[in-house]
Amino acid sequence: MSTTTKPVNQKAWFLILPVLICVAFSAILPLMTVVNYSVQDIISPERKVFVGTEWFAAVMRDEELHGALLRQLTFSMAVLAVELPLGILLALSMPASGWKASATLVIVALSLLIPWNVVGTIWQIFGRTDIGLMGAALQGLGIDYSYTSNATHAWATVLLMDVWHWTPLVALLGYAGLRSIPDAYYQAASIDGASKFAVFRYVQLPKMRGVLMIAVLLRFMDSFMIYTEPFVLTGGGPGNSTTFLSQFLTQKAVGQFDLGPAAAFSLIYFLIILLMCFILYNWMQRVGTQQKESNHA
């Protein structure tokens, strides 16, 4: 949200009322159900026992969960580490105007339009060594590539798939940020004799900060909740090398029908994401204001 001063008007609450009602129905009610499950042992619909925090304690000690959490964190960090620089580089190298700009925009944005499960299917076929181009090419290069039996290959394929699918988002956001920089800034920089890196570091990067913050938050949240792509590609395997948190949760809730532990885990999962986003959001906003203050000084 913007930090400029806005008129105080409490009646604005009426304007956000529809959203509140809508989200209350589709978020608060279900979330309360989850809380309800998490403190009970449900043996059958008629027989329920209140167990307090027992499920939470059990879930926290679960070794499998620790593994899934670690895998998930590594994956999300890898996603950010690859997609952010790649996206910025892509935004910088896209033409600024003309039909070329429009054409590149459309081509780059193409993968964003593809639904998750189709992305999974595309890469599943693309990576097969018998009928897929990438699989066959890698095998031709002498790499014994197989995402179904090699854990590292499976993990790398899921990462590559995510990079392919979502780097354009970072690039488009960065591109929008770049285009909003007035020419005067570049002129001033060239009068000062700034190097290209200096222009990037002190003009382009600060101007992209806002949109890049959105990109980081979105990519972090989405990669932390990734479900469909690995599910379609590997089904969480081989072993559980690509079983990320969402899939782990679904296995617990639907596969084994452990409602109590699954609900407790849901809440912990939600809190982890919430906490991380809160920290990221505040940290980035503070960095922004500090930068502005130092500019004024």
Add this chain to the structure above:
Amino acid sequence: MHKKGFQKRSIFLALYIVFALLPIYWMVNMSFKTNSEILASFSLFPQQFTWNNYRTILTDPSWYSGYINSLIYVAINTVISLAVALPAAYAFSRYSFLGDKHVFFWLLTNRMTPPAVFLLPFFQLYTTVGLMDTHLAVALAHLLFNVPLAVWILEGFMSGIHRRLQFSAFFRDDFPAAGKSRGGCGGVFLLHVQLGRVAAGAHIDQRECQADCGHHDTDCFSFWNGLGHTGRGRRVNHRAGCHRHLVCTQLHRQGLCDGPSMKGAANV
């Protein structure tokens, strides 16, 4: 920009485009092959070109009913999302009120919730309310993720308009074809179109803009008329007129038009 740096960037861009298009190309390639050819041989181009696969998905109900279902629920979802998100985004971008920042962040947290968390509760909730197996249920469930995002994006968009009037310059640069053919009006016109899409209730008089092309101060006028009052429709009162005067002055300072003029106000 240096020639050498430019080339390096072009090469990088070309490489990325190849990377982006190859998986899609492979799908297209396979879609024109027969099943036996896909499994039997490996080729970069279809050897026995066929339209049969497309004929199947367009004539077999088990395939195309999926598209119809998607369209129905997407329509419901879009209508509801926009209807509830627009007023909220307007409120967040224009006013400050008790707890606004907290509500905004809370809305965002819904976007952060893993869908898997809601798997069981949704099932229970919709069975209880009797919505199970309906399009509405899917649309409502998706609202959870779409509404916060819509509010977020629209809020940013509306705040951006208010604060940075050079936005119009941004559009002019970005759409040179439109800008050239209609003078400065092109950018404003496109902004109108953009907004028209966003603010469904705003009546934006595009003819007025097209007819008055070339006059920079009408640029200012229609710019302001299109933007500042999207929420309120066409009612322009005295205060808005003064406001507009101010905006035109600002635009003038930024070199976007000839200066303040009340010609626009007389038009209303």
